[in-house]
Amino acid sequence: MKINNNIGAGVFAAAALLLGAQATHAADWSDTSVGLRYGTKFQEPYNGQDINKAIVNFTHASGYKYGSNFFNVDFLKSDNVDSNAQEVYVVYRHTLDLGKVTGKNLAFGPVRGTGLTAGFDVNTKNDPGYGSKKRMLVAGPTLMIDVPGFLNVSLLALWESNQPVGITSRYHYDTHAMLNMAWGIPIGNSGFSFEGFMNYIAAKGTNEFGGGTAPELNIDAQIMYDVSPYMGASKNTFRVGFEYQYWRNKFGNPHSVPGSLAKTPMLRAEYHF
Numbered sequence: 001m002k003i004n005n006n007i008g009a010g011v012f013a014a015a016a017l018l019l020g021a022q023a024t025h026a027a028d029w030s031d032t033s034v035g036l037r038y039g040t041k042f043q044e045p046y047n048g049q050d051i052n053k054a055i056v057n058f059t060h061a062s063g064y065k066y067g068s069n070f071f072n073v074d075f076l077k078s079d080n081v082d083s084n085a086q087e088v089y090v091v092y093r094h095t096l097d098l099g100k101v102t103g104k105n106l107a108f109g110p111v112r113g114t115g116l117t118a119g120f121d122v123n124t125k126n127d128p129g130y131g132s133k134k135r136m137l138v139a140g141p142t143l144m145i146d147v148p149g150f151l152n153v154s155l156l157a158l159w160e161s162n163q164p165v166g167i168t169s170r171y172h173y174d175t176h177a178m179l180n181m182a183w184g185i186p187i188g189n190s191g192f193s194f195e196g197f198m199n200y201i202a203a204k205g206t207n208e209f210g211g212g213t214a215p216e217l218n219i220d221a222q223i224m225y226d227v228s229p230y231m232g233a234s235k236n237t238f239r240v241g242f243e244y245q246y247w248r249n250k251f252g253n254p255h256s257v258p259g260s261l262a263k264t265p266m267l268r269a270e271y272h273f
């Protein structure tokens with residue numbers, strides 16, 4: 001998929017910088033994958049029609065002595081209902097495990113550890129109607145819940161700005177909060193796992209056009225199955241599954257805006273290396 005305006009070069013430069021920084025200390029574990037997902041029920045605010053999208057992703061997660069890193073790049077391609085738009089969305093999070101840093105056991109109740117999370121989101125989309133160029137910094141505390149796999153719950157402050165088509169300077173929204181849950185839980189020894197994230201994002205004041213914003217809820221959940229044994233590959237090399245996204249008040253647009261509510265089933269496949 002061709003990405004316009006040197007987007008791809010910038011994204012891969014950022015990826016190289018981040019992963020290079022990670023390599024300066026030894027990783028206790030790491031997982032890198034490329035994946036593809038596809039759905040026909042995507043929505044975009046002020047459009048209101050079903051949109052077909054193909055999404056290619058690159059994901060890297062790793063843990064080291066004092067914490068963990070998560071880096072993901074989505075390359076999204078819409079059909080002509082969304083002007084055949086192309087988008088790149090980048091997410092990076094680093095979680096510092098306070099128990100490992102201090103050498104103290106900070107577990108309590110169902111919580112196995114506490115941490116501090118910081119990172120950023122960056123996106124660029126070339127649709128003619130809006131043309132998002134989001135920039136966002138995030139920071140806040142994280143609780144790591146004691147479950148098989150992982151379940152992290154974070155309360156993050158968001159510092160977000162954008163400069164869409166027709167806006168001459170970068171617009172900064174009010175600082176606002178996000179409750180985030182991220183999980184990856186194996187279902188026994190079945191080869192299935194339950195994975196995903198949930199973001200509840202508070203309203204962020206007025207938007208760049210003077211309108212009000214609304215709290216948004218984005219739930220993205222997946223049931224994945226490890227098909228590696230059927231392909232003669234090592235465990236969790238090839239995975240396929242079903243994904244469902246529920247996104248209310250997308251990008252902070254009130255429910256009265258057409259396309260602000262998305263209910264999107266997707267098929268997903270991944271290769272891990």
